[in-house]
Amino acid sequence: MSEDFELPDDRHLAIRVMAAPADANADGDIFGGWIMSQVDIAGSIIARRRAQGRIVTVAVNAFQFRHPAFVGDLISCYAQVTRIGTTSLTVNVKAYAERYRNHQEIVHLTEADLTYVAVDDQRRPRPVPKDESR
Template structure:
């Protein structure tokens, strides 16, 4: 975990890295007025995937506090299989930053395509919604 929280993949990778946290199918109900998949839908899938990773690392409930350096690289189309891959890049006292990347597999394609990525910061919270220290292995 040596990357800085503001580091986002500068050059698109050719294969997903990190842990697969979500895989779903982009459906017609998820489109914008142009018929492409709505960016907000994709962002929500990424936030859910990042939250899964954050809760796993923190071993507690987490909440999203910021999204940094979001980069939409390619559109997502109806019928694309969307995979969200995550890895923690920073763990602090009560917060952690997760790099989240969304990849698609299009019909008739053999390789995944990176469509967007960004850094999501989460805070570990207790049952009353108050921040608490991230549980460290040890």
């Protein structure tokens, strides 16, 4: 079962990557862990920009796999900061797959919330800057 979606135009495209055979199991299904990695990378790009420097992933608060991904899917991860704390911030990431089978199909693969902590050179938590202009 699949749902057709439009790619969002109100969110930041953090990464777009093609799922390759090396990312799949023997049945050709893409590993969930590979998708989780792409989602973390996408979230971290947005978190790092907002935190204006080094960040680390402290928690994956929620992660839902809605549909499977396959070799050849073009995976797009859209990310949005949803919460800013003192030293932490939470990013919501949605991943979509574009594939061509008779017709173009866009499938909403995953939805996730990840929390990152801004850290200094000694890996100690530091405040997330108030300035949102960068």
